[in-house]
Amino acid sequence: MLRLPDFPWDSLAAAKQRASSFSDPALGAAGQGLVDLSVGTPVDPTPPVVRRALAEAADAPGYPLTWGTADLREAVAGWFAARRGVPDVDPAGVLPTIGSKELVAWLPLLMGLGPGDVVAFPRVAYPTYDVGARLAGTTPVAVDALTALGPLTAATTPKLLWLNTPGNPTGQVLGIEHLAKVVSWARRHGVVVASDECYAELDWREREAGSVEPPTTPSILDPRVTGGSHEGLLCVYSLSKQSNLAGYRAAFVAGDPALVGRLLEVRKHAGMMVPWPVQRAVLAALGDADHVVEQKARYAARRSVLRPAVEAFGLRVEHSQAGLYLWATAGEPGRATVERLADRGILVAPGDFYGAAGREHVRIALTATDERVAAAARRLGGPGEA
Numbered sequence: 001m002l003r004l005p006d007f008p009w010d011s012l013a014a015a016k017q018r019a020s021s022f023s024d025p026a027l028g029a030a031g032q033g034l035v036d037l038s039v040g041t042p043v044d045p046t047p048p049v050v051r052r053a054l055a056e057a058a059d060a061p062g063y064p065l066t067w068g069t070a071d072l073r074e075a076v077a078g079w080f081a082a083r084r085g086v087p088d089v090d091p092a093g094v095l096p097t098i099g100s101k102e103l104v105a106w107l108p109l110l111m112g113l114g115p116g117d118v119v120a121f122p123r124v125a126y127p128t129y130d131v132g133a134r135l136a137g138t139t140p141v142a143v144d145a146l147t148a149l150g151p152l153t154a155a156t157t158p159k160l161l162w163l164n165t166p167g168n169p170t171g172q173v174l175g176i177e178h179l180a181k182v183v184s185w186a187r188r189h190g191v192v193v194a195s196d197e198c199y200a201e202l203d204w205r206e207r208e209a210g211s212v213e214p215p216t217t218p219s220i221l222d223p224r225v226t227g228g229s230h231e232g233l234l235c236v237y238s239l240s241k242q243s244n245l246a247g248y249r250a251a252f253v254a255g256d257p258a259l260v261g262r263l264l265e266v267r268k269h270a271g272m273m274v275p276w277p278v279q280r281a282v283l284a285a286l287g288d289a290d291h292v293v294e295q296k297a298r299y300a301a302r303r304s305v306l307r308p309a310v311e312a313f314g315l316r317v318e319h320s321q322a323g324l325y326l327w328a329t330a331g332e333p334g335r336a337t338v339e340r341l342a343d344r345g346i347l348v349a350p351g352d353f354y355g356a357a358g359r360e361h362v363r364i365a366l367t368a369t370d371e372r373v374a375a376a377a378r379r380l381g382g383p384g385e386a
């Protein structure tokens with residue numbers, strides 16, 4: 001019998017109900033109703049340039065290419081060059097996916113992994129890495145360092161290692177040196193590395209003058225990481241967050257052309273193709289950097305309101321250098337923090353959703369409107385200006 005983890009969100013129902021009944025007339029509109037910072041679903045409009053491209057491609061009687069059109073794959077390679085410091089993505093090693101969650105969930109199976117194989121992922125992580133390992137019947141192993149894998153034998157060496165940078169829920173960014181070490185280790189042991197980088201454009205760190213860092217989070221495909229070869233490496237990326245496209249299911253995977261070719265083969269047989277209008281929308285989104293700058297500014301403003309308010313409430317924010325969450329702790333069980341915030345009408349996710357190691361944390365999303373973020377800040381004692 002396939003054993004999947006429990007779907008944890010149901011356990012938040014009582015806190016949600018309590019938070020929804022919050023009312024503080026002294027705060028005016030800011031004192032009314034729920035502020036839901038528990039899920040990371042975008043709330044701002046899909047950019048007009050993208051909507052237009054979708055509408056213009058609405059006449060689509062034929063099947064779309066599973067591999068995506070050449071111009072789409074070239075646009076992805078161009079985005080890596082312009083935004084990620086990766087000049088050498090081969091368009092043959094690019095494949096559009098139906099959002100990135102499906103790829104995360106099915107990658108072990110698409111790679112032909114199964115019982116007896118190990119799939120490793122971070123100890124505090126987006127739950128779908130674990131789900132994907134289980135769907136394929138492999139052994140999921142959560143580790144916070146490669147040394148935690150213990151002595152490596154043929155049976156314990158992972159076939160696939162997931163990285164997530166910037167991390168969800170922690171917002172931790174992995175540096176070039178760290179990524180390079182992981183890649184060199186993986187090559188020594190024949191491990192495929194898949195790096196989920198879907199928050200890379202939302203990096204809050206200041207660039208130093210003259211910095212050679214790319215403008216976004218470093219990629220697993222960066223030449224300083226790979227030494228110029230993408231063999232055994234995959235980068236998973238999504239437009240859901242940077243382009244408000246979660247409803248379109250718009251993402252891609254890029255890297256080793258041989259590996260991507262094998263995924264393509266299975267996906268063709270399985271009908272896992274991105275709808276034609278969405279492919280055209282992705283092309284338009286990748287061709288327009290302005291809306292990403294605009295969206296990043298919205299989240300930066302919300303973050304600058306929420307973070308000091310959360311700290312004023314007594315939480316310590318850890319990591320959170322990038323991405324759409326504040327990863328915070330009061331040094332008490334995260335569930336207790338969830339309750340205390342629910343008393344102020346604010347719903348957040350307990351850290352244990354992301355692994356037992358997160359049990360003293362909460363994840364606070366920046367994905368609410370300016371008005372709701374300002375309301376949260378007022379309730380927490382902050383100034384509340386978004």
Ligand SMILES: Cc1ncc(COP(=O)(O)O)c(C=O)c1O
Binds near residue numbers: 102246
């Ligand atoms: C780390 C991470 N990977 C993948 C996804 C899935 O994104 P999508 O399926 O919308 O591309 C999410 C969504 O929140 C995420 O946080």
